Amino acid sequence: MTMDKNFGMKRREFLGWAAAAGALALPGCASMGGGASKGKVVVVGGGFGGATAAKYIRMWSAGTIEVTLVDPASELVSCPLSNLVLGGSTQISALTTSMSTLASRHGVKHIREAAIAIDTDKRVVRLASGTDLPYDRLVLSPGIDLNYAQVPGMEGQAAQDAVLHAWKAGPQTVALRRQLEAMPDGGTYALTIPVAPYRCPPGPYERACQVAWYFKRSKPRSKVLILDANPDVTSKAGLFKKAWNEEYKGIVEYRPNHAVSSIDAATRTVRFDVQDTVRADVLNVLPPQSAGAIARQAGVITANNRWCEVDFLTFESIRAKNVHILGDAIQIAPAMPKSASMANNHAKVAAAAIVAILSGQAPNPTPVCVNTCYSFITDKEVVHVASVHQYDKDKKTLIAVQGAGGLSPSMNALEGDFAWSWAKNVWADAMA
Amino acid sequence: MRTILLVAGAFLLATHASAQAPDPNLARNLAATCAICHGTNGVSQGVVASLAGNTKAETQVRMQEFKSGKRTGTIMPQIAKGFTDEQIDLIAGFFAQQSRQGK
Numbered sequence: 248m249t250m251d252k253n254f255g256m257k258r259r260e261f262l263g264w265a266a267a268a269g270a271l272a273l274p275g276c277a278s279m280g281g282g283a284s285k286g287k288v289v290v291v292g293g294g295f296g297g298a299t300a301a302k303y304i305r306m307w308s309a310g311t312i313e314v315t316l317v318d319p320a321s322e323l324v325s326c327p328l329s330n331l332v333l334g335g336s337t338q339i340s341a342l343t344t345s346m347s348t349l350a351s352r353h354g355v356k357h358i359r360e361a362a363i364a365i366d367t368d369k370r371v372v373r374l375a376s377g378t379d380l381p382y383d384r385l386v387l388s389p390g391i392d393l394n395y396a397q398v399p400g401m402e403g404q405a406a407q408d409a410v411l412h413a414w415k416a417g418p419q420t421v422a423l424r425r426q427l428e429a430m431p432d433g434g435t436y437a438l439t440i441p442v443a444p445y446r447c448p449p450g451p452y453e454r455a456c457q458v459a460w461y462f463k464r465s466k467p468r469s470k471v472l473i474l475d476a477n478p479d480v481t482s483k484a485g486l487f488k489k490a491w492n493e494e495y496k497g498i499v500e501y502r503p504n505h506a507v508s509s510i511d512a513a514t515r516t517v518r519f520d521v522q523d524t525v526r527a528d529v530l531n532v533l534p535p536q537s538a539g540a541i542a543r544q545a546g547v548i549t550a551n552n553r554w555c556e557v558d559f560l561t562f563e564s565i566r567a568k569n570v571h572i573l574g575d576a577i578q579i580a581p582a583m584p585k586s587a588s589m590a591n592n593h594a595k596v597a598a599a600a601i602v603a604i605l606s607g608q609a610p611n612p613t614p615v616c617v618n619t620c621y622s623f624i625t626d627k628e629v630v631h632v633a634s635v636h637q638y639d640k641d642k643k644t645l646i647a648v649q650g651a652g653g654l655s656p657s658m659n660a661l662e663g664d665f666a667w668s669w670a671k672n673v674w675a676d677a678m679a
Numbered sequence: 680m681r682t683i684l685l686v687a688g689a690f691l692l693a694t695h696a697s698a699q700a701p702d703p704n705l706a707r708n709l710a711a712t713c714a715i716c717h718g719t720n721g722v723s724q725g726v727v728a729s730l731a732g733n734t735k736a737e738t739q740v741r742m743q744e745f746k747s748g749k750r751t752g753t754i755m756p757q758i759a760k761g762f763t764d765e766q767i768d769l770i771a772g773f774f775a776q777q778s779r780q781g782k
Contacts, residue, residue, distance in 0.1 A: 659753075
């Protein structure tokens with residue numbers, strides 16, 4: 248998730264390099280001469296997918312597989328719960344976890360650089376410094392790219408600096424909070440949502456709730472305007488609408504079928520094909536998304552020019568052998584959200600498969616993924632959505648179990664405590 | 680005495696695994712789906728309960744009660760319904776073998 252800005256190498260230049268490197272590499276045997284090692288795994292991207300995979304491959308192989316994590320970051324800033332920073336009830340520091348335990352406890356080698364190119368034929372990852380890392384198996388967990396080229400008016404850096412996304416937690420989250428704090432009472436915060444699929448289906452609606460929670464207490468004459476390209480709320484619709492009609496009545500307005508046609512960042516104006524133009528005091532644009540840029544460079548984006556299709560038994564790319572792709576970057580199975588819980592579960596299916604394959608065993612034929620997702624309506628009260636996805640060998644995909652899963656009946660504070668507990672566990676499961 | 684019990688236990692486990700589960704890692708893989716709320720190997724970092732070190736019967740009975748609707752809850756009645764009885768059996772067995780302190 249931190250790597251997508253750093254891919255700048257031209258494809259032609261990389262291919263030339265890869266050809267040269269290939270002459271030196273030993274195809275199919277990156278771990279040759281490595282003593283007891285069963286193989287080398289390189290993990291690109293240290294978010295909820297990549298970090299969890301790195302840890303579990305080390306843990307489940309009892310240290311017999313070498314794992315190198317490539318990510319410039321030294322800490323994970325959690326997207327889950329980051330809308331609470333916008334509401335003002337928590338600080339970004341409370342959502343930040345050091346990645347150092349991956350090395351100290353689990354023996355993951357963490358290289359704090361960006362991967363700038365991957366040659367899936369030669370099985371090498373090239374780092375920003377020019378170093379090449381050979382792999383037996385690659386875990387690619389690149390997160391998302393924000394496709395500003397598809398939002399007229401948002402192509403330039405000045406526009407992107409003025410109109411924030413805050414869809415990757417960190418400095419943008421803090422900067423958007425400052426914009427909200429600086430906004431005078433009586434102003435309008437407008438949030439645009441792209442057509443699904445995008446990262447975290449309920450996230451935009453939770454964000455609207457958190458900004459409304461802040462306005463209700465500190466700027467009660469202000470408005471939250473949701474401009475959704477989708478025909479309806481894409482997740483937990485009844486629960487969010489109830490909150491907007493009750494808890495935040497008179498503050499939140501929801502407008503479906505509002506696909507952005509252009510943005511004027513200087514005046515914070517949003518235009519649509521036929522609907523009324525909107526001018527906001529704080530404008531927050533979520534652009535359309537796709538798998539992170541390194542996935543595009545590696546040639547593993549296979550669906551709609553946006554997402555990476557995988558074999559759900561192993562999360563191996565359908566395009567490139569030995570490349571396992573996790574998290575928000577994949578073309579989802581039916582009813583599978585792009586969420587941290589899912590990335591965590593993808594990581595374990597892939598980790599189990601990689602450990603099995605490198606040990607000469609068949610991968611588990613019956614993987615299961617569980618999704619648990621909490622959204623904060625107020626600072627303490629949440630609603631959940633849950634689902635269990637079992638592998639269907641006939642359909643060759645993960646299928647949500649009928650009759651299982653579901654929603655909270657209403658927002659409640661008990662699950663607010665569970666949501667924080669979930670976060671602490673999902674951070675620790677990736678890092679500690 | 681303790682050593683003898685451990686050895687006997689390991690023998691029983693091995694026998695059980697070879698008789699019932701062709702993939703010795705299936706229980707581990709299934710239990711790993713619980714970690715998002717119950718922590719790595721069932722050792723929770725938050726207010727949600729740890730599962731590590733519970734007896735197999737404790738976890739199994741609780742899961743079956745959630746699944747049948749006998750026990751109420753927030754999210755677990757919904758999640759328990761997503762697992763087969765055999766999967767619940769394996770998950771419960773895995774957590775019974777884990778240390779409460781983690782490794």
